[in-house]
Amino acid sequence: DAKTTQPPSMDCAEGRAANLPCNHSTISGNEYVYWYRQIHSQGPQYIIHGLKNNETNEMASLIITEDRKSSTLILPHATLRDTAVYYCIVFNSGGSNYKLTFGKGTLLTVNP
């Protein structure tokens, strides 16, 4: 699976949009971009995933660049409860290796 690079930490003001970047320059054509988050003392939580088109759900939006070498997770109106570590993961769902590999992620702190 391709590796990802994320900033170790970011801050965001409550009510503003949080834009979390991720670089995955070695991503291959059949690999998806997944985002998870882990709120303190809880298990990781799935947020969103995409292949090449932008995606939106009730939690967030995912913007993937045309060359697929980077992506941005957008939380449109961050709340204090969005403070968590956010993980960007590249995953080959068609492969035989059925495991998500977590990196260090980005600690997003939403400030009042």
Place this chain on the structure above:
Amino acid sequence: DTAVSQTPKYLVTQMGNDKSIKCEQNLGHDTMYWYKQDSKKFLKIMFSYNNKELIINETVPNRFSPKSPDKAHLNLHINSLELGDSAVYFCASSQVLGARYTFGSGTRLTVV
């Protein structure tokens, strides 16, 4: 109903003891996992079972033995516990070819 439930939530035990952590999922998923999160917060996969069959076994001491009596359950038994086994252990499940994992809330194991 909790989708992925782990018991116990907390476990404090002495070195050398044997202990088990249980995991059950009611999502109808085919694949279950055990992850370990150490004090530095790195999440690492340990094992994965698909339909009761072991498919991923990372470099884990053989003191750790997973057991899957059916596809809804994946238990983790640990023999001769060591101080370094202290961590939070997360169970997760997914459909075989997907990466939308659902995680449990974790079991905090403390070995004294």
